Amino acid sequence: MNSTSPIEKSILKSLKDRAAIRSGAWTGHTSGLAVGHVQGNVVILPEPLANNFLRYCQRNPKPCPLLAVSEPGQALLPSLGADIDIRTDVPRYRVWRDGTLADQPTDISNLWRGDLVTFVIGCSFSFEEALLEAGIPLRHIAQQRNVAMYRSNIPTTSSGPFSGPMVVSMRPLKAADAIRAIQITSRFPTVHGAPVHIGNPELIGIADLAAPDYGDPVDVLSDEIPVFWACGVTPQAAMTQARPEFCITHAPGAMLITDLLNHHLAI
């Protein structure tokens, strides 16, 4: 048989991109790779801190939507892709010791331990694809910038050493597009879901939209309204602030590519 179904072709594409990453041939950003596939933020922590972090994610599902949590010491993530090995399948990692960046390797096989738990957290790439497919323009993508992100005054619910403010991403939209964007992203609770705020940024503690805490500023035009989503930088900020003895994350923009399709996340 020579015929290959569209889904088979799509999974082959994610396998191919992941193979390039696994071999070390690709060590950069994953934006634009394996289009249509779910990409995830990665946090790897030793037990028992991992148990605190799991409760933190459970209590803050909008900024920390869990796509998968491994068994301790288990490097495979079969629910995200049959062949995924978290020790080799992220293009570039960050290794943190006592909360300080210690190394940025492309493979963590030599660091693997029997007490490590992997968390894969949903990412806005998935809902942005749905917005673009719906004809809603996203300025930071048109301008090839990173999305603007801010520390809000919305508190997260703490768990053990993990706490801190919710980080939000902002996308300026015309009102009709903002309404449509709320409808569309409501269908994607595992990748941050509906916005947490619209309109006046001061109401969530943001003094100046032109000065984001992370990412790049984008203009908000006079006929647009700023729309704020919970952001996956929230758990990273909480993790950095908790200063765990040992932790591994993905390097910014260098995400885990999964076999899951963004379309399949929609409820």
Added chain:
Amino acid sequence: MNSTSPIEKSILKSLKDRAAIRSGAWTGHTSGLAVGHVQGNVVILPEPLANNFLRYCQRNPKPCPLLAVSEPGQALLPSLGADIDIRTDVPRYRVWRDGTLADQPTDISNLWRGDLVTFVIGCSFSFEEALLEAGIPLRHIAQQRNVAMYRSNIPTTSSGPFSGPMVVSMRPLKAADAIRAIQITSRFPTVHGAPVHIGNPELIGIADLAAPDYGDPVDVLSDEIPVFWACGVTPQAAMTQARPEFCITHAPGAMLITDLLNHHLAI
């Protein structure tokens, strides 16, 4: 058997309220009657104008969501309630001749003709009930005022003599409630559905929120955002402007009570 199911009890309540209306014992507003039941705006037009009006509603489903359209000359509306007779079951009617208000009877049996077509159009009472049940406060209800309504600069799509701007209703909400209200009302497309605008009123041609074209003004507090829904006054305004030779509507606030439950409208 003495047992009566909750749904049977509920239908009995709508039957009882409709019986009071039919007998002429109740000729006032229907707000607060048959709670939980769908109430509808009523427009009755002779053919062939009714065909134009049907196309107008089809082309403008957000301001003119059709719950039912009768066969010509057919006074019963079995899809809305087994015993509904449109000639007797609205508390008070308005009879229009050449676009001018001619009479406000409580029964139109003597005016009934074989060419009359009845339109029942969804009403915001249904989605307001869903918002209140979700814990979203609505100021005009708390203050016992009519909702604020405005002629926007959003055009409707014309059909024959029916045209004109979309009339919108405005409810001020905190941002988180506005997001939730968009989610909730999106599930009710037959009662105006999701908002058509949020934020800056000038963008849809409203110069002064304090001066509504219909209804009563309500305050918009500094931590609130105005949220605008398409309004059932739109088809009434189009009908009045078209000045049909003969037309019957419900009197403002005196709606048709149906056997349908608001909960059942949710998609």
